[in-house]
Amino acid sequence: MNTLVDWLANTPTYTTFRINKLRNFDIKNLTNCLEVQRKELGSEQIPNFFFLKEDCLIVDRWPENVVMEKSKNEVIVDVSCATAVLRGAHVYAPGVLGLSSNCKLGEKVDVYGDLDGHCKRGLKVQYIGKKVYVGTGYLKMLRHNLFDNGAQNSGVAVSMLLPASKLPVINETIYPEGQVLLQNLPSIVVGWVVNPQPNEIILDMCAAPGNKTTHLGEMSNNKAFIIALDKTQQKADKIVKNCKAHGITCVNVFAFNSVNCYTECGDGEVIKPPFPLNSFDKVLLDAPCSGLGQRPLLVNKISSKMLESYKFVQRKLFNAAVKVLKVGGILVYSTCTINEEENERMVAWVLEKFPVLKLIPAEPLLGGPGLPNNGLTDEQRIMVQRFGPEDDSLRPVEDIYKNSIGFFIAKFTKIK
Template sequence: MNEYNRLSNKYNYSPAIVSRLIEYFGEKRAENIIKELKTPSRVFAVRVNSLMISTDQVLEELEQSSIKATPHPTIEDAILLEVEGPFLVKGIGKKVIADKFACESVMQGSDLYSSGVIKLEKIKVSDPVVIEDKNGLIVAEGIAKMNSKSIMQRIKGVAVQTTNSIYKIPDLKNSHLYSRGMIYLQSLPAIIASKVLEPQPNEFVIDMCAAPGGKTTHIAQIMNNTGKILALDRSKKRLQKLRRNVKRLGIKNVISIRLDSRLLSKKYPCLEADRIIVDPPCTAIGVRPKLYDNSTDKEIISTSAYQRQFLKVAAKLLKPSGTIVYSTCTLTAEENESNIKYCLEELGLRLKDLSKTPGSPGLSSYLSDAKKTRRFHPDLHGTPAIFIASLTKD
């Protein structure tokens, strides 16, 4: 058995992913990256909404709730929280098999909702249960809050209350800090991506793939609710999430439109933006925890081509000397460095230097100026795998 297949079988990651990671980083480090991806970020970040509250005030409130948190040393609106674990989960109880996304939340301490259950043994309310993914990995134990019939009828609500999970992260979504719009749960590299855009007061900014609104609302915050941000997304459901976040966070300068932003230059040919952020759909291989991933070569290549359509439109809409920030949450060179090479060679854009920004340089074997881009590596930075590049045109 070759090394690609060994790692693929051991970790339930596709050969397409494993082969690329070995090519980029070598065999040993590729395995370490996959191990990290299968666990939550070691750095759990929270963005403070400076329009409503100061970082010091949030830290004080968290301390009063016995939640350990520290300010980021250089990013004034970022707070870092402690991720506890891994803990031993014995797996005592009747079996409940949940889908991938549900398991990735439950392993961090979230409750299991009925919508996330794939199948289960016959259970009644108050039965002890063990929650597993489809590959038999035990992620948590809990107590049934519904019987098996109600769960499979998809009665809305908590199916299993988690009592013991592999990892534990503070449940800030149920805090008043969250409900009153004082914080946004966002990865550290995603926070940095909005900073890299450097939006200025009273500018016109476009977020081409905006929902659920993390970067949109952060940009609005940096602009102190001035200027205009055009936030686009083709999904009605995702756009509704964005609008809820905009309202919750007290944002006043966002215009949200349901539109495939690849059509933006045709629909509004006279539009010009000072700054554009392109965070397109990607294979999301860098999201963590990711218990398994079946991405294929065909999906990786077709996704890269899809992303270029957004970049092509962004280049048309950008004012001279404006800035495009391109960011993905994936690891493949096709979706990252190769797409930036396309921007330089085909779209007349040039790279801005991010070498002093946190993170590591990109992959120089795919982009000669990769040192000007940033990669965040799970094994080095304790974060999701994120790629960031900043582009401009003359």
């Protein structure tokens, strides 16, 4: 357990970009960005980078000898912001909780995450609560911009120079909107497992903000017929915006609860929810989950009651997914959690509850097998993918897939 806890507390050692195959991509934007940082950091070389596949670009950390002296100025940010900084993001204004009163614009500042959650917004003295250093950067906003008169500014408050994780500070803005997307590697693998093809009718059940939806559209060369659902109009609007940015026109978006996305009243066209039974060639159920695979997991405040609740929602979604899936169709289930109840045990429950579903290999099999002693046989364990630090003789895993976030993927076909 300590190995898993330590693994979750640490940041992945690389950054993953998904490349939009529908757009032209020029690697020079990335190399130019890294070269500017290299000069600032005094490094002899930029981080290594390579294409894992044509739609997946991996960027490594800065060399170990790249270091940054800490300053005497302190910025306190919330845990969410601290996590993003460790993954290579700048500090944005809404995440700032405290800033020393004597800081000047453009000065180097050290950024700390508030692990206790006790720092009051607007703090001007040194924070004495539990905190963690997450990196050093240049101050871009002063106290009056951040806190005076209840200010709720947006924009970059600290332009990060070097996160403590030593990941390069890169975001999608170095490319035109929709050309690249920062996305965790297992989330990209989900698209590879679904493997959308032109003219297939595909349902993305819990689609917001649309990252996997756009990947499906790109992989099908914008020629599949994809319906994306999420519960609220606000979430649906995010999917629409994401599709527009990526140049995806093959997706229809609806604000609709996927638990109720089917109707048993007759046949009809697959136009809008609720859908007739046996409507879709493929269904992606990227389910709401406990999110306990996110890295770095600096703080875990989820209650046992909340943790227990997710499986009931997931079961309801499976019920709907099975009904709208065609016989011979493919259902892909994924979560970003390490919780066995939502992963291996969920698959075991599905196979018992729905005899019409058959577990099949979630190819390409890049993550490890499912955990033992959680309801699956060895034959079944090797068909699913669990991304984590575990070693299992059933299937060796390349380091790059062991060093992302905690994730799970299973694949089913409907046999009758």
